[in-house]
Amino acid sequence: MRNLYQTVVLPLGALALLAGCAAGPDYAAPTLPASRLPASFGQPVAGLGVGTVEAGWWRTFDDAALSTLVGRALAANHDIGIAAARLDESRAMLRESGQGFLPRGGAALGVEQRRRSDAEMPSGQPRRTDSYRGAVDASWEIDLFGRVRRSVEAAEAQAGSREALLRGVQASVAAAVAASWFELRGIEAELAVVADLRLSQRDSLALVERQVGAGSASEVDRLRAVALLRQVEMEAPALERRRAAAINALAILLGETPQMFSLPAAAPAAATLAVRPLAVGDPAALLARRSDIAAAERGLAAATARIGVETAGLYPEVQVQGSIGLVAGSLDAMDGAGALSGFLSPVLRWSFLDTGRVRARIAASEARAREALLAYDQVILRALQETDDAFQAYAAAGDTLGLRLQESVAQREAARLARLRFAQGAGVYLDVLDAERADFASRRALAVARTGQRLAIVGIFKALGGGWEVCASAASDCGGAAAMP
Template identity: 70%
Template structure:
């Protein structure tokens, strides 16, 4: 027995040592961006942007506590985040399963066999009826000589990393979506305030025209025009109310609540002026490290590369060691006595030579998937650069548009005031008042929309920069989905 174990175990020990330093398939190296495709800097930055570390909790720059509270609630209760978190848990569980490939398989085995042999199989004088009882501990172990298990673990680890990056991306996206929905909601409320203010002014104008008509200093045509403008302004309110309700419902869903039960937090009137300090935008290299979609694409590439090794291992023999120790007896009473002890150890080599064609086809398929993952990574990087540049331009345009809208609104408001004053003093014609008030209404709504667009441009800028998810990695910050 000792010679048998020595004959078996010495070669096995050598195989185990060899298995620790051999893995077929390509070793993964992170992709590098060619200088011709990846800029070293964002170039000349528009006004209001500067190099520096990107703000993590960027929503605090708006100085709106209600918005901060809503984002923190969404990071815990949002269902998309919950789905991404569960998918990460699934990937981590699959990684734990793949690591079990390094360990033996098997366990206790109990068996009973009642067999009746034929006359040919039975010697004279022996019973044709045989009973066998077996109690043993069976085990098998794959010696990972060519790295199939190691590559599987490597692929599982990269897949879990990709899922984690996707979770961070969903968290950052939800924060940006909550902020955008909040500012759209606040913008609609500001538009409604403008409509109410203009409607009140138009009612006063209509009353003034009616008095002038009674005094025969204005015509019925003037009164009809004044009433028409009033009704046109009032007709805007129902659509704004509908859009406001839609935004409230969208905010409820982002927070994982039923729209019918959701209550908006109490907020003070929106400030007309928005003062934002210079926004730090870092550099393209920082964008690579911060954007979760880029990190997810890179980890997906690593997983695809490791799976090439998993498939390549199919070209080589699979070495297993099977063993068992236990008792075999002809009766249940005799089971467990010293004379019934049985054990064996059996190294086994399997080599599916007839499946080489299939294996090579799977290797080619895995190589194509890895090439696809590399292209997806490059595409993700380029799109990140595109989104960032677009966000820079949009932020600059929104700021310029807001300044021009402010100037136009100021001029139109003053023109409307002067037109009403002149008409009340008996000078000018009401058509001038009508045109001035219509321009005042249009420019004030445009100014409100421009303020909303400026806030949305800042949100889009931070989203393009990939900021926000880092908050969930801070110690003491609860971002775990409920």
């Protein structure tokens, strides 16, 4: 046994210690050249400035109901729960990959009853033999060429990618909740406009009916007033349907059954939104924050490590196998000193005849790594595009809202004056009808513009990739699907 230890174990252990390199390329995170990374986000946009992006950006709206909804969604959303489960899966696979550095094996117990033929039976030996074996078998792969190391690197990078994807889902869910909430509030604002105009049109109809009775208006004027009132009233069912759909969308985001979901108490929506300056950082901070970029980078790292896994197939695989236990012809003899049995054996496996197949797999893994690199670069470009689009949409939404405010004030005053002139007998009802239609359209358009402004702000923070940072707090419940067992 001592000679075996000296001739097998010590040399193999020395090889294991000396094997400091691994097959395949060593990974280095790519860096974007300064010529391709802008120093700023282009032309300045009013209301946007350089600074640290607020993690819980939805709190900037000072809407307690919105903050409540986002918190509930982060805790119970099913997409977040699915992403968290996938992360747990990848972490478990990483732990499994790490076991490749350790010996594998276990206990083995066996009984063999054998009957020999005449040709197999030595002279003077019994035809029937029994043997009992209890042993511990083990094998250990000496990772000389880094197959196990590269496998662990790939699994670790894959787990990092899944973690980044989870952060991305958390950020997307927060943005989706905010967008759905503001769409709902916008629909409710349109419903309020319809209700207000319904009352106004009823007053107008009553005015026309009085004028018809006095002989200063015709039946045609009365019918036109009735038609406009019905036109206003017809808008309510479609808005109610959209409102129900928006509530159902919120229910799904919060992981709740639509039929059992109820909205939190909310204060009446403000007519105007006081928007304080938004800190949006710079492109370098954007690349560090966006979870899809982090996921793509980790995917590139995993693809690079898999090149080493396949390259290791060109070299021999060295293992040490061993066993120690008891072997005897009967159970009574198992406790005797002569029953002790064992072996320690180095094993060298080299599939040199499969070199062509291995090189084909290496070429395929290299192609996948090039694909991952291009995908990483594409994600960066899209992130910069989405950010610029969001900034331009925010600027356009602000300009549109300002113009809509001026238009609505003018149209409302025009409708008031037209009704006043008609009541005084100085105008025709057709002028009133046109003015009230224009007033109705402008007030609804103003409500839509206000919603657009809020959605544009949500779009900015979604493009910036923020929101998931709040989940780093120990007090935050962001695991998703909290209602599931």
